Amino acid sequence: ETGVTQTPRHLVMGMTNKKSLKCEQHLGHNAMYWYKQSAKKPLELMFVYSLEERVENNSVPSRFSPECPNSSHLFLHLHTLQPEDSALYLCASSQGEGGSADTQYFGPGTRLTVL
Amino acid sequence: AQSVTQPDIHITVSEGASLELRCNYSYGATPYLFWYVQSPGQGLQLLLKYFSGDTLVQGIKGFEAEFKRSQSSFNLRKPSVHWSDAAEYFCAVGVWNNNDMRFGAGTRLTVKP
Numbered sequence: 001e002t003g004v005t006q007t008p009r010h011l012v013m014g015m016t017n018k019k020s021l022k023c024e025q026h027l028g029h030n031a032m033y034w035y036k037q038s039a040k041k042p043l044e045l046m047f048v049y050s051l052e053e054r055v056e057n058n059s060v061p062s063r064f065s066p067e068c069p070n071s072s073h074l075f076l077h078l079h080t081l082q083p084e085d086s087a088l089y090l091c092a093s094s095q096g097e098g099g100s101a102d103t104q105y106f107g108p109g110t111r112l113t114v115l
Numbered sequence: 116a117q118s119v120t121q122p123d124i125h126i127t128v129s130e131g132a133s134l135e136l137r138c139n140y141s142y143g144a145t146p147y148l149f150w151y152v153q154s155p156g157q158g159l160q161l162l163l164k165y166f167s168g169d170t171l172v173q174g175i176k177g178f179e180a181e182f183k184r185s186q187s188s189f190n191l192r193k194p195s196v197h198w199s200d201a202a203e204y205f206c207a208v209g210v211w212n213n214n215d216m217r218f219g220a221g222t223r224l225t226v227k228p
Contacts, residue, residue, distance in 0.1 A: 043218040056214045090158055100209030100216035101147040106158035
């Protein structure tokens with residue numbers, strides 16, 4: 001596979017469930033990102049990892065827990081979510097040399113619905 | 116921190132007509148500017164990027180954008196729109212060594228036959 005892949009593409013979960021989103025990049029990049037995209041709102045940066053170290057955490061609730069075991073994989077662990085967490089969750093990667101000056105390459109996203 | 120404004124939420128153009136999508140940014144130094152496109156159910160695809168040099172940037176799919184420092188703008192243009200260009204378009208601004216890329220709220224493009 002090429003580029004950035006995300007699984008699952010769709011996820012429906014209850015408020016008491018625990019689930020994980022997976023992202024994998026095949027571009028040899030060093031930085032990976034999680035974004036939340038809600039209707040009628042700009043993309044919100046959630047987490048940034050550079051060389052497997054978390055370098056940014058934009059005041060995200062603790063019910064979202066990221067994990068980056070290596071530079072190619074990124075996970076977002078979800079537990080006790082709220083209905084307002086329903087959104088498209090996008091993963092991206094970049095070379096990781098210049099922060100947000102780098103071009104970011106996005107995956108197709110996971111459409112999350114919290115019931 | 117940097118910020119981006121896309122004044123038009125929704126634009127409708129006829130197929131074959133020209134297109135201009137507006138983007139205004141706010142940042143004290145030279146920004147890194149991006150245009151991305153998102154088709155329904157998909158992630159964002161990079162159309163073009165500006166960081167220095169020629170202020171007119173060519174991108175994929177026949178798109179171009181012009182950086183105007185005096186107007187703090189980075190408008191996206193296409194001379195002749197195709198039905199497949201219907202999508203959501205996002206302008207973004209990045210800063211060297213700062214991880215927080217800021218995106219505009221997006222402009223949804225509808226193409227009439």
